[in-house]
Amino acid sequence: MIPVAMVNATDLTVVLRDEPGGLARVAEVAVTAGVHLRGLAGFTGDEHGFVHALVDTSDVAAVTAALKQARIKVADSREVLVVPVGPGGLVDVMRSLAEGNVNVDLAYTALGGDRVVIATDDIYNAREALT
Structure with missing residues (x-):
């Protein structure tokens, strides 16, 4: 999760x-x-x-x-979703979204660099894939 x-x-x-x-x-x-x-x-x-x-x-x-x-x-x-990521955590986030068949339209880090901002046209399934 x-x-x-x-x-x-x-x-x-x-x-x-x-x-x-x-x-x-x-x-x-x-x-x-x-x-x-x-x-x-x-x-x-x-x-x-x-x-x-x-x-x-x-x-x-x-x-x-x-x-x-x-x-x-x-x-x-x-x-958008804002997801915390630690060392190597970006891989887990993106892999979870890919496994949930969610296409990421936009991704960038939030200020501080420890969270990634994710935009998708499938926000519901993105949230499900990450929980």
């Missing part, structure tokens, strides 16, 4: 221009809105920055409104 550490977690997909300061701006807007970013992953491509920001589900409305006010686009939001 692998415990799911954080329920009520949401991944926001934020789209920015690919320029210096974008990540700082997202973090600043979130903090100013009273929202704690619990994880973050950023990528660039086609002159855009794509940020996956992990927040508590209860904070989604506040951070989305604050980002919109700052003219920062939130392209998507979805429920």
Whole structure:
């Protein structure tokens, strides 16, 4: 059994221009809105920055409104699982999901590096596979 550490977690997909300061701006807007970013992953491509920001589900409305006010686009939001992993634990998590026939769409570590954020279109079976 692998415990799911954080329920009520949401991944926001934020789209920015690919320029210096974008990540700082997202973090600043979130903090100013009273929202704690619990994880973050950023990528660039086609002159855009794509940020996956992990927040508590209860904070989604506040951070989305604050980002919109700052003219920062939130392209998507979805429920994710946040699973603790120790040394070698990522293998166990991913193997359990594979054995449960769950396809992982997105995975990144939460701040602190001891938890992995998992997005899938099959959240119910993912949760079952990990318990």
